[in-house]
Amino acid sequence: MNSLNRGKWLALLCLVPFALFFIVFEIAPLVWVLINSVQTEDAGWSLDNFTRIFSSKFYLQAIQLSLEISFYSSIFGIVIATLGSYSLRRVDSPLRNFVTAFANMTSNFAGVPLAFAFIILLGFNGSITIMLKQAGIIEDFNLYSKTGLIILYTYFQIPLGVLLLYPAFDALREDWRESASLLGANGWQFWRHIGLPVLTPALLGTFVILLANALGAYATVYALTTGNFNVLPIRIAGLVSGDVSLDPNLASALAVVLVALMTLVTVVHQLLLKRSYHVSR
Template sequence: MTRGKWLALLCLAPFAVVFVVFQIAPLVWVMIHSLQSEETGWGLDNFSRIFASKFYLQAIQHSLEISFWSSLFGIVIAVLGSYSLHKVDSKLRNFVNAFANMTSNFSGVPLAFAFIILLGFNGSITIMLKQAGIIEDFNLYSKTGLIILYTYFQIPLGVLLLYPAFDALREDWRESASLLGANSWQFWRFIGLPVLTPALLGTFVILLANALGAYATVYALTTGNFNVLPIRIAAMVSGDISLDPNMASALAVILVGLMTFVTLVHQWLLKRSYHVAR
């Protein structure tokens, strides 16, 4: 091995140590403890209890439903926003991109507090909508409220991911299609959407994974009273009454499995997008 390769490996060593200590080791610990039970010892008893319990199945269902719908609404709005950015002035485009980059990191306790002020039971927007007769009742702390909240922090991330994808649509393609007699619908049906599909699906998968692992925002909003997987895991690790780290490990393995599946789909879509681009 040459001196340059040894130097490269030496520079990589600190990263490898951090990766093993903070990524691989905790994952191995969780997987080992997911197979341990205080009552039956080693086995799949924790997973059997999870899939036999309506309470845990409800947590999985709520996590998937909120993640799916918030990702779907988020990507629809992000597509419209990203496409519009390509049609506006460059100064406004740069401002919106910078704003999206900033708001994509606006989550957790500050985001929950902002939504409570705006859309809580006595929130300013909620009161105005009630006085205008548009709504009769709205519960921010329900599944519908959480979908709205999740959708908010999905939109900036979706815009940042989709905006570069629209650069693949060349203007001369539209002009050529128009000269051949194609209308706007036909252009998007046969040219635009096929080119953007890998990016759209890949972005949707990333948004789905982003929502599945969200914890701080939903905890700050509902104080841990809404039944989703991250809340259940945290309650079993830090709770005084329901302390059960082995069961929490099993739930974490299920969550990791869902996110791993999402990541594998994303990687497959990236490869497909690369082959389509070539």
Template structure:
């Protein structure tokens, strides 16, 4: 009786979260999925066929993937090096850097775009200094390369915050035992460090990729909606900047959902494979 009462109380406390989750996560996703199948007055896969046939929409998907993947990989690499380095420094400096990473992970949108225009725009401070030094001839912040740099900036703090706790799994006595058995630094990381960190690395990459694929405010503020990526196209179709077509916007949104589903499934498969290899 007491056990059943405890379960009932737990379910009652879970009810507000369940209502919130269904209302703001499941219901909108179902609405988008249903409306993505409506093209005009007909139902079917016409919107998806138009996306695949349109060079414009295919370019938006390609640009979104390229920017997201490269910024996630670069951000992940820098985050790994940064998280590992934080483990080797004094606790006060470590606490300061973690607090700074927490703050900068929320620095996005219009302020971030404005900051990058000031320092890396056509007449930005750093751009002019690099030109005067002869290091670069020209740099376009509003290009794909510029957006990769911009996306990488807000990926790094998030990556550090996600990966820093993962290094707790690496015990110092493992390194000492490996050294006593004759393993060098590279062999330790090849056979012990990287396999232990693999689940955290893969999970962080998936989160960074999702963060980049869905980014809208920063790229819109920087390019005023003139760069062809999927979030910009979805916003344009919903707001009616060129023409209003929420059903096509829903289809593009389902493309993002499908991409993230495939990436998540690949992530789970790699995790299971890594687990079996370690066993």
């Protein structure tokens, strides 16, 4: 009994550094942002910052563009990552290890280098853009538009999606497919009643992570558009650095809106997980 108590105390002691780190770098900044979001220089404690956000077409556009780019890039990213992960599980060759290592490397390839690479390839005078124009496939392409940013975001979503989904396919056993085939089920019926229900938690979890990854992306879009594209991270950074106007309290309110959006997505994710669990049972 004493040894059991000592083990519990030792586990709690080992947890202290993590708890301190979590409080100092996660909880404390969030509390500071929440407090500053309801403060103004003139009126003191008030909700004026949130009133300004939701009554301004400019900030509402930033919220809309952030959600649209994040949602579409996450959808495209998870579809491609799902197909790629499934293909990797079916391929038994050194190519699997190479692609996995490549995905691990490119998942960290973001920020200024990624923006510079896309400018060279898909900018107004990019090599791929010029080749597609000469081939008559496209007439014009603007990398610095919403469509261009969705393509850019999708690029760095795919490797992360592959790394997250690749282990999930271990849950699909080959004998399940064989048993379903012996019972007369075709490929669609297998995926409809067995494959997708098993993978649903991993797919939903990966989608939420990709969405959070895109919503919080800053360096890449800033390097690509030099801060001229209206998304939430750019607006928050501009208000903090004072590029146009210095208003850290309004920046805190925008950050709270960003956190609220992610909280909403997480809550919906949990509800869908519970629903899929009950349906699978």
